[in-house]
Amino acid sequence: MPTKGQPMSSKPTAETRRTVQRRDRYRCAMCDRETGSHWSGDSIHHREPRSHPFDRLHQPENLLQLCGSGTTGCHGWVHAHPARAYRLGYLVHTGKDPATIPVYYRTGGWQQLNKDGTRHP
Numbered sequence: 001m002p003t004k005g006q007p008m009s010s011k012p013t014a015e016t017r018r019t020v021q022r023r024d025r026y027r028c029a030m031c032d033r034e035t036g037s038h039w040s041g042d043s044i045h046h047r048e049p050r051s052h053p054f055d056r057l058h059q060p061e062n063l064l065q066l067c068g069s070g071t072t073g074c075h076g077w078v079h080a081h082p083a084r085a086y087r088l089g090y091l092v093h094t095g096k097d098p099a100t101i102p103v104y105y106r107t108g109g110w111q112q113l114n115k116d117g118t119r120h121p
């Protein structure tokens with residue numbers, strides 16, 4: 001848990017990343033490609049990039065495992081096609097709770113992402 005008064009890290013903790021990896025089965029949510037073996041911070045997509053409240057930014061329900069970086073692969077696609085990404089739940093409008101907005105997974109279909117790092121159809 002982040003401590004009040006300390007600046008938020010610009011990246012999720014290693015523990016949160018592992019939680020998201022496991023939840024998304026080490027695969028890209030969009031194309032189902034395996035991403036776990038070359039996991040890096042760049043592969044974590046923030047659904048609500050400027051989250052309010054800010055402490056929601058690095059929570060599991062706001063994070064999605066995508067292949068590529070901010071400019072390549074599926075991660076790049078999301079940022080290049082925001083209108084479609086919002087419809088599929090890959091992006092969430094600022095101020096909305098990402099836990100209430102389902103995400104479309106290529107394998108598994110629409111899934112609700114829970115705050116505890118699990119997901120359900």
Ligand SMILES: [Zn+2]
Nearest residue numbers: 028031067074
């Ligand atoms: Zn992908």
